[in-house]
């Protein structure tokens with residue numbers, strides 16, 4: 227019989243896993259969804275981790291149910307991930323991703339903050355409210371897009387993700403993007419832009435033009451949390467959004 231020191235981590239893992247599935251937008255779950263999470267997997271080496279980093283993604287032919295099922299399995303793996311020792315020991319739960327599983331657009335942010343860590347969903351704090359307003363200004367709803375982060379665990383004190391943490395989580399990001407298969411990606415802030423695109427360029431240099439992630443056009447703009455402290459930069463973000471909407475073939479709402 228398990229003693230109390232064993233029972234608590236197990237129940238925490240199960241709660242964490244179910245919360246991650248919900249945050250992933252998963253309504254369907256396999257029978258195995260409530261079994262204990264697999265033990266920690268070995269971490270990949272640091273640095274660009276994709277074997278296909280320079281190749282285009284194969285066309286995703288999965289239908290909605292297949293995407294949901296594959297994402298369920300991936301969210302289950304993420305919920306039990308212990309690759310980043312510090313993050314895994316301090317998180318409340320993993321924060322997988324949320325939104326449409328057939329999106330035209332995916333926003334990629336940096337990492338969960340305190341509210342995201344508590345609720346298991348990305349961009350639900352003050353920066354998330356601002357992101358919702360940006361999405362709305364673009365004529366879309368939050369449910370129309372997919373939202374995820376470079377990291378799936380909150381760095382203590384909301385510090386910037388470390389390079390090895392981003393490298394550890396890269397596999398999950400790549401698989402998520404492959405399964406969700408957005409037509410366009412918008413990176414929010416320097417951390418997301420630099421990590422997704424494997425570059426050290428500043429966000430100011432990356433703004434204003436399209437980049438490529440495995441055949442998907444990528445636009446980089448400022449993170450909403452930056453805008454909370456620098457509201458004058460909102461006009462720059464709106465210029466970026468107009469550029470993105472134009473490339474997507476969508477109308478640009480009056481602003």
Ligand code: SF4
Nearest residue numbers: 307310378379394395
């Ligand atoms: S940040 Fe990513 S790689 Fe690191 S422990 Fe969390 S899920 Fe695992």
